[in-house]
Amino acid sequence: MSGEKPSTRAAEDEKSGSFMPNRREFLKLAGVAGGAGLLAGSAAADPEGSQLTERDLPAEGDRPTIRVVGTGGTIASSQEAAEDGGYSLANQAEAIVAAVPELEYFVNVDFVQVAQKGSSSLLVEDYVAVAKEAMRAEADGVDGVIVTHGTDAIEEDAFFNDLVLDLDIPVAFVGAMRPSDATSADGPANLLTAVRMLTRTEFHLDDEPCGVYVVLNDTIHAARDVTKTWTTKVETFESGPAGPIGYFTDNELVLYREPGSYSANLSHCDLDAVPDMTVPIVTHGAGAESYTLEQAVAGDYHVDGAVVLATGFGGGVSPAITEATEAALEAGIPVARSTRVHWAPLNPGYDDDRTGDIVVMEDLPAWKARLHVMVALTMTGSYPGLSSDLEVVRKTMEDNKYGIAVPAPSTLG
Numbered sequence: 001m002s003g004e005k006p007s008t009r010a011a012e013d014e015k016s017g018s019f020m021p022n023r024r025e026f027l028k029l030a031g032v033a034g035g036a037g038l039l040a041g042s043a044a045a046d047p048e049g050s051q052l053t054e055r056d057l058p059a060e061g062d063r064p065t066i067r068v069v070g071t072g073g074t075i076a077s078s079q080e081a082a083e084d085g086g087y088s089l090a091n092q093a094e095a096i097v098a099a100v101p102e103l104e105y106f107v108n109v110d111f112v113q114v115a116q117k118g119s120s121s122l123l124v125e126d127y128v129a130v131a132k133e134a135m136r137a138e139a140d141g142v143d144g145v146i147v148t149h150g151t152d153a154i155e156e157d158a159f160f161n162d163l164v165l166d167l168d169i170p171v172a173f174v175g176a177m178r179p180s181d182a183t184s185a186d187g188p189a190n191l192l193t194a195v196r197m198l199t200r201t202e203f204h205l206d207d208e209p210c211g212v213y214v215v216l217n218d219t220i221h222a223a224r225d226v227t228k229t230w231t232t233k234v235e236t237f238e239s240g241p242a243g244p245i246g247y248f249t250d251n252e253l254v255l256y257r258e259p260g261s262y263s264a265n266l267s268h269c270d271l272d273a274v275p276d277m278t279v280p281i282v283t284h285g286a287g288a289e290s291y292t293l294e295q296a297v298a299g300d301y302h303v304d305g306a307v308v309l310a311t312g313f314g315g316g317v318s319p320a321i322t323e324a325t326e327a328a329l330e331a332g333i334p335v336a337r338s339t340r341v342h343w344a345p346l347n348p349g350y351d352d353d354r355t356g357d358i359v360v361m362e363d364l365p366a367w368k369a370r371l372h373v374m375v376a377l378t379m380t381g382s383y384p385g386l387s388s389d390l391e392v393v394r395k396t397m398e399d400n401k402y403g404i405a406v407p408a409p410s411t412l413g
Contacts, residue, residue: 155368163263164271332388
């Protein structure tokens with residue numbers, strides 16, 4: 001559709017708002033009685049083998065184009081290919097989409113593979129490669145991007161991309177908790193949900209970035225808020241107090257929040273420089289030491305910044321970490337702090353003059369805070385009025401805050 005958002009046909013059918021039929025109608029058209037029929041090889045690969053008719057299909061020139069960017073993960077794995085009884089990577093992007101062949105009657109799909117790894121093995125370089133492919137997709141005039149990804153680190157890659165991308169097309173990260181040849185494989189259904197989302201007019205915004213989302217289990221999550229909460233359950237992803245953007249039923253889209261990006265817009269970063277940033281996470285525990293920061297201050301270990309994983313609302317840490325943090329700040333090393341509590345922010349302090357103090361990363365978990373710091377550290381030239389890398393990181397956090405400052409109850413007389 002080259003440069004045209006998927007709204008032309010949708011305008012003719014305001015009830016659906018999409019090129020795609022609802023899930024129930026899709027399954028009927030595909031000749032499938034239930035979700036199991038969406039497994040690879042079980043659905044018809046052409047109209048003659050299904051209940052699809054030409055009247056049911058959009059004209060080929062009217063179909064939106066979706067680019068699938070493959071990175072690996074369980075969605076690309078199978079039990080059959082594994083020698084140890086686990087999952088082994090077996091499928092690339094094109095093979096994953098082939099598990100739902102009827103999709104190609106409603107959208108045009110093309111493919112690119114940037115990695116083939118479990119997500120825990122992906123590097124920041126791989127995150128950058130995904131971002132560049134999303135930018136290229138927009139430049140090529142496609143209407144949306146699906147990134148197939150392992151679930152263990154999907155929230156990190158999605159958040160990174162939400163920070164650095166400022167696109168007129170939405171990006172959906174899709175994974176699976178079960179391999180492609182499992183009896184109840186969830187990858188095909190998640191892929192279908194992502195296509196339904198990308199073809200909805202609600203996710204094609206005119207005046208702001210369209211955003212990056214994580215889409216699994218019929219649910220659409222904002223990249224900033226989503227996290228994996230169970231090691232095995234299909235319903236593992238949650239978005240805490242913020243909640244998901246919405247979810248799909250068989251026949252409608254239910255929205256709880258406005259679609260769009262909820263992350264800071266750091267798209268003017270130096271994308272190629274991000275992988276060169278060294279930002280370790282220093283974890284608190286009872287009597288925990290801080291060798292990483294101590295060695296950095298002593299010059300034995302180069303870091304560009306650090307994130308301290310602290311406790312509770314006040315961000316408490318062990319005395320050793322406190323001392324090392326103060327020494328690092330004095331040495332000009334930016335230090336940020338996150339809380340290990342699952343939901344709600346750290347105490348931001350009530351003094352507006354925090355120059356030289358640690359940067360509080362609000363409610364970002366340490367693994368996302370680390371990525372934010374890495375990206376921000378490539379942007380020092382964008383804020384010529386700020387005196388240090390630390391203050392640049394602090395400035396970028398101002399655009400990444402949900403809360404509104406109010407007086408603390410304890411200060412009211």
